[in-house]
Amino acid sequence: MLVSQKEERGRRFTLALRAGIPILILISLVFFTTVYKGHAIHFDLRDGVLFAAITFIAIYFIYFLMNLSVQETILDQTTQGFNKKTFIKKLQQDNPKIIACFNIENLESLSENYSSEQIDTLLYTIASKINLRFKQHGFDKVLLGRHRGSEFLIALDGDAIVIQNIFQKMIDENHIIDDIDVDYKFAVISNTSQDFEKIILQLRDIIHSQSVDVENKNVSTKIQDAKELSSIEQCVITSLQNKSLILSFRPLLNTSSEKVDTYEIAVRLKSNSEKDILPRVFLPIINRLGLGRDYDLALVKHVIDLSLLIDEGISLTFNLSPFSLRNKKFQEQFFSYLKDKKVSPNRFIIQLYERKTHHDLSKYLNTLRLFRTEGIRICIDNFGSSNASMEYMKHFKFDMVQFDRDYVTHLEDSTTYAMLNSLIKMSKDLHVQTVAKWVDNDEQKKKLCTLGIDYVQGFGVSKPLNETKLIDLYN
Numbered sequence: 045m046l047v048s049q050k051e052e053r054g055r056r057f058t059l060a061l062r063a064g065i066p067i068l069i070l071i072s073l074v075f076f077t078t079v080y081k082g083h084a085i086h087f088d089l090r091d092g093v094l095f096a097a098i099t100f101i102a103i104y105f106i107y108f109l110m111n112l113s114v115q116e117t118i119l120d121q122t123t124q125g126f127n128k129k130t131f132i133k134k135l136q137q138d139n140p141k142i143i144a145c146f147n148i149e150n151l152e153s154l155s156e157n158y159s160s161e162q163i164d165t166l167l168y169t170i171a172s173k174i175n176l177r178f179k180q181h182g183f184d185k186v187l188l189g190r191h192r193g194s195e196f197l198i199a200l201d202g203d204a205i206v207i208q209n210i211f212q213k214m215i216d217e218n219h220i221i222d223d224i225d226v227d228y229k230f231a232v233i234s235n236t237s238q239d240f241e242k243i244i245l246q247l248r249d250i251i252h253s254q255s256v257d258v259e260n261k262n263v264s265t266k267i268q269d270a271k272e273l274s275s276i277e278q279c280v281i282t283s284l285q286n287k288s289l290i291l292s293f294r295p296l297l298n299t300s301s302e303k304v305d306t307y308e309i310a311v312r313l314k315s316n317s318e319k320d321i322l323p324r325v326f327l328p329i330i331n332r333l334g335l336g337r338d339y340d341l342a343l344v345k346h347v348i349d350l351s352l353l354i355d356e357g358i359s360l361t362f363n364l365s366p367f368s369l370r371n372k373k374f375q376e377q378f379f380s381y382l383k384d385k386k387v388s389p390n391r392f393i394i395q396l397y398e399r400k401t402h403h404d405l406s407k408y409l410n411t412l413r414l415f416r417t418e419g420i421r422i423c424i425d426n427f428g429s430s431n432a433s434m435e436y437m438k439h440f441k442f443d444m445v446q447f448d449r450d451y452v453t454h455l456e457d458s459t460t461y462a463m464l465n466s467l468i469k470m471s472k473d474l475h476v477q478t479v480a481k482w483v484d485n486d487e488q489k490k491k492l493c494t495l496g497i498d499y500v501q502g503f504g505v506s507k508p509l510n511e512t513k514l515i516d517l518y519n
Contacts, residue, residue, distance in 0.1 A: 052118055124168060131190075131199075139236075140199040144207060145191070146196040170221065173218060174198065191244060195248070211232070215230070231250035234268075243270060248328070284339055288313060291347075292510055293307040294309075308481075341378070350515075353515050355518040359390075364395070366396065369412070369415065396424050409436075409439055426446065427467070451480070455492075480499070483500045488502075
């Protein structure tokens with residue numbers, strides 16, 4: 045049984061006692077004053093009606109309070125763990141050393157393909173398995189709650205490495221539950237402070253960064269120190285305030301001219317510490333703090349200023365958030381800065397990467413057309429990795445598409461080769477330029493040129509340049 049279930053039972057029993065004892069005292073008083081007179085007990089019809097009425101009121105009152113307690117339950121009704129509000133209160137009371145988040149990555153997809161009863165059963169089963177797994181390892185008091193639909197929160201005292209191993213074993217042994225394939229991710233924060241709501245948000249940031257790492261074929265640690273995370277967050281804020289952006293430039297080789305005429309920009313934040321802060325770390329923090337538009341505007345101004353220092357024949361492509369693009373104030377600041385600096389908008393290519401189709405696709409496409417009207421080119425990144433990219437292509441003519449890296453790294457696979465061939469042919473028919481990234485050797489390059497790719501990028505072309513080298517090369 046979960047700790048939350050035990051506490052809920054105790055809470056309801058206490059409430060029943062608090063409601064029942066005064067009623068019993070009231071009945072005793074009524075009995076003493078109306079029926080028990082001296083040594084003889086006189087019980088007539090009037091007394092019977094009175095006792096029946098009192099009994100009914102007592103039962104109804106107790107039932108009402110019990111029903112009220114259910115409505116104000118501390119439990120999440122699906123998982124039987126603590127609900128979000130109660131979980132936060134428990135954290136403040138117990139002050140645990142470790143808080144973890146265990147996330148079901150594909151819950152949304154599962155909800156579209158299974159009934160609500162099956163999903164509820166799945167969530168309850170996972171919560172029970174997590175609780176049982178920790179009890180088997182000697183953890184008697186494990187606080188388990190539910191933050192959002194797919195997120196389980198676990199708080200306890202113990203060794204972080206042991207807890208990480210327990211989660212990993214839980215994942216390894218429970219990829220399939222009731223014939224349902226489940227995809228998990230988890231993160232652990234140790235040395236927690238009193239700011240638990242902030243820690244929960246940081247856990248979500250870590251899990252988000254793990255998703256980015258999977259896309260980039262990297263592996264990140266799942267255990268983080270709370271003090272270190274707070275320090276990183278402050279570094280991100282300071283770097284953004286100081287506009288301390290470090291840009292690196294990945295060359296895109298034009299296969300027709302055999303020259304580099306476009307550079308893809310990657311961004312890091314300069315930190316006061318020795319290590320620069322990578323996008324997978326700072327982007328979730330920036331977005332959570334509502335600083336996404338500030339970051340995008342700082343990047344845009346930096347890129348426009350840089351373009352004045354290099355050859356006009358060089359184009360620059362970089363990623364901007366759809367939330368920034370849709371913001372009217374951001375649009376005005378972007379276009380105004382372009383005009384003030386008198387730079388050709390056609391030199392800039394905005395990259396978009398969305399796994400899901402936007403909920404208001406028509407309005408979003410109008411936003412993209414607005415940027416296109418100003419002369420800025422639009423590129424969709426990781427093309428072919430999701431249905432969303434194909435849906436966008438149906439309704440909007442992009443200037444450029446960058447194929448998902450798996451198409452390049454698995455070129456030797458006949459199915460992958462045929463799919464990429466089809467996508468390139470479709471793009472050519474639509475007069476859309478094509479880019480293959482992560483090209484590491486001449487063999488890949490030859491195959492891609494045979495398929496008719498327009499641009500190739502990767503170590504097989506050239507290593508990235510820093511800002512100084514780019515200016516020296518094209519000034």
